[in-house]
Amino acid sequence: MTSPFPTARPGDAGTGPLPPVAGDMPPSVGAFHYTRYTSPMPALVHGVEPGVHPVVIAGGGPVGMALALGLANHGVRSVVLELDDTVCVGSRAACISRRSLEIVERLGALPAFLAKGLPWTGGRSYYKTDEVFRFAMPHDDTQKLPPMINLEQYYIEHYLLQEIERRNAATPGLIDVRWSTEVTALTQHDDHVMLSVRQPAGAYQLRGAWLAACDGGQSFVRKSLGLSLEGTAYEGRYVIIDIELHSSHPTERRAWFDPPWNPGSTVLMHRQPDDIWRIDYQLREGQSTEDALQPAAVAEFVQRHLDAIGEGHLPWHTVWTSVYRAGAMTLPSYRHDRVLFAGNAAHAMPIFGVRGLNSGFDDADNLAWKLARVARGVAGTGLLDSYSGERIAAFHVNAENAMRSTEFMSPPSRGFDLLREAALSLSGRHRDIANLINPRQTQAVRYAASPLSSDSDALAAGPLPGEVMPNLKLGPDRHLSDLLQTPGFVVLAVGTEPPGSAEIEACLRQDPHLSVHVLRREDTGEPALAALGAAGATGASGATGASGATGATYLLRPDSHVAARWSGRLADGVLAQALARALCLPASTLPPERLSPATLSPATLPPTTLSSSTLSSSTSPLEAS
Ligand SMILES: Cc1cc2nc3c(=O)[nH]c(=O)nc-3n(C[C@H](O)[C@H](O)[C@H](O)COP(=O)(O)OP(=O)(O)OC[C@H]3O[C@@H](n4cnc5c(N)ncnc54)[C@H](O)[C@@H]3O)c2cc1C
Numbered sequence: 001m002t003s004p005f006p007t008a009r010p011g012d013a014g015t016g017p018l019p020p021v022a023g024d025m026p027p028s029v030g031a032f033h034y035t036r037y038t039s040p041m042p043a044l045v046h047g048v049e050p051g052v053h054p055v056v057i058a059g060g061g062p063v064g065m066a067l068a069l070g071l072a073n074h075g076v077r078s079v080v081l082e083l084d085d086t087v088c089v090g091s092r093a094a095c096i097s098r099r100s101l102e103i104v105e106r107l108g109a110l111p112a113f114l115a116k117g118l119p120w121t122g123g124r125s126y127y128k129t130d131e132v133f134r135f136a137m138p139h140d141d142t143q144k145l146p147p148m149i150n151l152e153q154y155y156i157e158h159y160l161l162q163e164i165e166r167r168n169a170a171t172p173g174l175i176d177v178r179w180s181t182e183v184t185a186l187t188q189h190d191d192h193v194m195l196s197v198r199q200p201a202g203a204y205q206l207r208g209a210w211l212a213a214c215d216g217g218q219s220f221v222r223k224s225l226g227l228s229l230e231g232t233a234y235e236g237r238y239v240i241i242d243i244e245l246h247s248s249h250p251t252e253r254r255a256w257f258d259p260p261w262n263p264g265s266t267v268l269m270h271r272q273p274d275d276i277w278r279i280d281y282q283l284r285e286g287q288s289t290e291d292a293l294q295p296a297a298v299a300e301f302v303q304r305h306l307d308a309i310g311e312g313h314l315p316w317h318t319v320w321t322s323v324y325r326a327g328a329m330t331l332p333s334y335r336h337d338r339v340l341f342a343g344n345a346a347h348a349m350p351i352f353g354v355r356g357l358n359s360g361f362d363d364a365d366n367l368a369w370k371l372a373r374v375a376r377g378v379a380g381t382g383l384l385d386s387y388s389g390e391r392i393a394a395f396h397v398n399a400e401n402a403m404r405s406t407e408f409m410s411p412p413s414r415g416f417d418l419l420r421e422a423a424l425s426l427s428g429r430h431r432d433i434a435n436l437i438n439p440r441q442t443q444a445v446r447y448a449a450s451p452l453s454s455d456s457d458a459l460a461a462g463p464l465p466g467e468v469m470p471n472l473k474l475g476p477d478r479h480l481s482d483l484l485q486t487p488g489f490v491v492l493a494v495g496t497e498p499p500g501s502a503e504i505e506a507c508l509r510q511d512p513h514l515s516v517h518v519l520r521r522e523d524t525g526e527p528a529l530a531a532l533g534a535a536g537a538t539g540a541s542g543a544t545g546a547s548g549a550t551g552a553t554y555l556l557r558p559d560s561h562v563a564a565r566w567s568g569r570l571a572d573g574v575l576a577q578a579l580a581r582a583l584c585l586p587a588s589t590l591p592p593e594r595l596s597p598a599t600l601s602p603a604t605l606p607p608t609t610l611s612s613s614t615l616s617s618s619t620s621p622l623e624a625s
Contacts, residue, residue, distance in 0.1 A: 026089045029319050030244060030274025032154055036085045037179040041201045049206040052192050053079045054375045056208030058183045059215035061088065062153065063343030063360040065160040067212055068175045069107040070368025072167050074487045074558075076375050079176045079206070081183055081197055083215075087157035091242040091320040093357040094150050094272050095253075099444040100361040101145045102471060102481055102560065108166070112159035116273050117149030123253030128260060142473040142527075144481060150251060150272045153357070183220055186211065186339075193338050210375060211339045212367065219345035225336055229348055231329035231399065237283040238324045238351070239292050243302055245277045245316040257420070261308040262301070269309075276319060279305060280351075289323050324351060328399035334363075334388035342367055347395050355398045362445070363391050369487065369558035373583065380584035386452050394445040444468040447561060454564035454578040459533025459552055463562045469554070472531055474524045484560050488513025489579060495521055495534040496551025496569045506576040510583055533567075557582060 026034045042049045055071055057064045060082030068078045096104075096117065104110050122136035137147035164175045178199065185196035193211040197204060213221035222228070249271065256267045268280040279302060283292055291297055298321055306312040330347040334340060343360035367387050373379035446467045447453070453465035463469055469492075471481045484490055489511045491498060498504070498516050507514050521529055529535045534552040550568035555578050557563050564578040580586065 026086065027319075029152070029154070029242075030276050032152070032158070032274065034086050034089070034154075037177075038085065039178040039181060039199065041199070041204065042178075042206070044204050047204050049204060052207045052209050053077070054208070055079075055210045055212060055371060056081065056193070056195060056206065057212045057214055058195075058221050059083075059213070059219075059343075059345065060177055060179075061214060061216055061343065062093070062156050062160060062357055063345075063364050064212070064214035065157065065164060065177075066103070066107060066361055066364035067214060067342060067368055067371075068177075069109075069160065069163060069167070070364055071372050071375075072171075072174050073106065074369055074372030074376075076372040077174055077176070078212075079178060079208070081178050081181045081195070083180070083182045085180045087161065088153045090322060091240055091278060092153040093156065093354070094152060094270055094278055095354040095358075096149050096151055096156070097354065097358045097443070098143075098145045098147050099468065100358045101149065102468075103361045103365045105145075105481060106365070106485060107160070107163060109159045109163040112162065113149065113151060113156070114145075116155055116159075117151035118251040118271060118273055119146030119149050120251040120253070120271075121147055123255070125255045125257065126259065127257050144471050144473070144479040148354075150270055152272050152274075152276065155273065156357070183215065186221065186224055188337050188339065209338070210371060212371070213339055213341045213345045214343050214364075215345050217344040217348060219341070221339060222331065222341065222345055225339065227331055227336070229329035229331060231327070231348075233325075233327045233329060236325065237289060238280045239283060239289075239298075239301075240320070240322045240324055241279045241281075241298055241302060241318060242272075242320040243277050243279065243316045243318050244275055245306070245311070245314055246275050247271075247277065247311050247314055249311070259305075259308065261304045267305060269305075277316075280324075281305075283323070293321050293323065328402055330392060330395045330399070332392075334391055335384050340367060340371065340384060340387065342391075346391070347399075349395075349398060350402045352402060355402050359391075359394065359398050362394065365559045366391055372487075378583075382451070382584035386450065386584065390447040390450055390452075393447060393449065397445045450561075452557070452563055452582040452584070454555075454581050456565045457552075457567040459565060459567060460535070461531055462533035462552060462554070462565060465562050465564055467562055469556055469560050469562060470531065472524075472528045474519065474528055480528075481560070483515075483517050484556065486513060486515050487558055488515055489558060489563070489582070490514070490554075490556040491516045491575065492519065492532075492554040492556060493517070493569075494519045494532045494552045494554065495529050496553060499553070499570050499575050500572065503570070503572055503575050507579050510576065510579050510585060514579070533565075555579065555582065 025036060028034065054076050055078040057068055057078050057080045060080040064080055064082070068080050071078050096113065101110060101113060104113050121139045122134060124131055125133040139147050161177070164177060167174050181197050181199040183195055183197055184203070187194045192207045192209050195206055195208065195211065197206065211221070213219055215221055251271045254269045258264060259267055262281060264284055265282045268278075270278040272278060281301065283289065295318070298318055302316065302318070303312060306314065306316065327348050328350060331341055334342065334346050342363035344356065346363065347359070349355045349359060370379070370383040370387050374381055374383055444467075446464065448466050450466045456465050469480060469484070471479050473479055474482075483492075491504075491507070491514065493499075493516070498518055504514070504516060519528065519532070526535060532552055532554070552565060552567055553570055553575075554565045555563040555575065563582040566574065
């Protein structure tokens with residue numbers, strides 16, 4: 001029987017479902033209408049594009065586009081080679097975390113994400129028909145962003161693409177997206193990567209000084225380098241069904257364990273924009289994937305589920321079905337000479353806890369500032385190794401949490417099954433046991449052993465080196481992230497004086513985009529100072545305050561992770577040393593050929609009041625040479 005709606009080919013743990021074979025325009029989903037894009041052939045000399053692009057990105061999925069925008073923030077042009085001629089077809093990522101939204105804000109696409117996405121803060125779990133657990137993600141009025149929004153991946157990619165178009169309108173050719181362009185071969189050389197591609201008008205070759213492999217779970221680049229993902233290819237299978245249903249149920253995550261209408265299984269339900277609802281249910285052992293995806297079986301399951309939750313009277317229709325397998329796998333290294341891996345090309349993650357794209361956005365955010373500096377020749381290539389080390393460490397934290405969720409959602413053995421049954425049946429009466437059901441939604445990961453972090457002081461509170469700076473409220477309409485919309489490192493003097501001008505000058509030689517901000521109690525209030533371990537500081541003088549605190553100074557990386565933190569005002573040389581370490585430069589190394597004299601003029605020295613000015617000269621995008 002032919003399916004009347006788009007049906008994915010089942011993928012595997014590494015890929016997720018694969019889109020239908022290319023053909024006609026994918027049908028609209030809710031208010032979303034697909035566009036097919038075309039790209040002209042570039043000018044060629046004997047089949048080769050002249051010059052060397054600073055960065056070529058294989059794959060224009062969400063991670064590839066996020067990386068391109070991140071590089072653009074740092075003034076580096078890129079070419080994105082995308083096999084398809086449109087954005088993601090079908091149901092994939094839906095839940096985007098607060099941390100990802102912070103990254104998306106730096107990329108410039110936050111307003112569109114927030115305008116369309118559905119914010120939510122928690123969910124509930126049922127055992128058979130009883131509600132046994134409610135969870136709430138940390139959220140209060142001081143937060144700028146919701147802990148999670150639901151937004152379909154085609155919108156995510158569409159909004160990133162719109163931002164790319166906006167950037168290109170301002171700076172033509174900043175991000176050169178080449179649609180219907182498949183990478184078919186690559187070779188690495190001392191100073192570049194040579195790529196062979198084909199598009200409808202023919203094949204050609206191009207060079208990139210660096211290649212970012214963002215070509216997804218089936219990564220051609222990964223396979224062509226003879227690399228494979230390692231880890232747990234867990235066998236749990238989930239049917240993914242998206243339906244259009246005009247329900248007024250609020251946006252929250254609902255999970256039913258062993259429901260009478262689908263005994264022995266787990267069912268999840270999420271609201272997405274445009275009245276699209278995602279229903280996932282676990283296939284039992286021996287249950288045929290093919291049978292489960294038959295339209296009649298899908299219709300029968302959905303109606304049974306809606307009847308059971310009291311929404312069976314509402315009209316609905318299916319817009320997408322596929323099967324997903326859980327798995328947690330990674331490449332052992334994300335750097336292979338001039339090739340860097342990110343997103344699903346680098347790792348596969350179970351969907352529970354929503355760490356797939358969310359961790360891909362973190363990859364892009366981590367890689368963009370490092371690759372940009374290395375491409376510009378103003379930082380050591382050790383930065384790229386630190387990208388690999390930090391993000392692989394983050395993978396292991398994410399994978400452990402995701403696998404624990406997965407084992408609970410779809411127990412891999414009879415033992416796990418019994419454990420889960422016991423937890424579920426006791427959870428109604430025992431709060432501690434109920435916590436076992438917590439879905440452990442994704443959170444920002446600390447780079448605990450980062451080589452970029454410096455030895456730091458103990459503070460009463462505040463993020464540790466390697467942690468993300470929390471987005472504290474600084475005033476009625478002001479948050480810390482407002483100060484961090486800059487491509488450079490940020491020095492944050494909290495309740496203390498900033499480092500002296502000679503020290504800042506030394507730092508500006510290492511990072512021309514460095515900015516300095518001073519947070520005073522009279523501007524920000526005591527809670528923000530307390531949260532940063534600087535409560536009680538007197539501010540202007542830096543003298544010890546009532547509680548004994550002398551203020552604190554933080555050095556923040558462009559991805560808003562803490563590189564170092566100190567108590568009070570800094571001794572000369574400490575900041576420059578920490579910055580050199582965070583840039584993988586020898587402490588004495590200055591890259592003067594990249595600095596304009598204006599960068600160091602007194603006019604660019606830091607303001608000593610709360611401000612968000614960036615202390616740098618603007619740089620034109622790095623061109624293909
Ligand atoms: C059912 C489901 C639900 C999910 N839910 C969530 C969620 O709620 N939250 C979350 O964070 N994640 C979720 N994920 C995971 C998320 O979809 C992926 O992690 C995300 O798509 C990874 O993005 P990417 O850019 O790395 O790879 P992809 O999205 O796969 O993009 C790769 C791109 O590379 C292109 N490409 C491939 N080969 C070539 C080639 N040879 N040449 C040129 N281009 C090429 C492809 O056409 C594609 O556009 C979910 C996944 C599934 C399947």
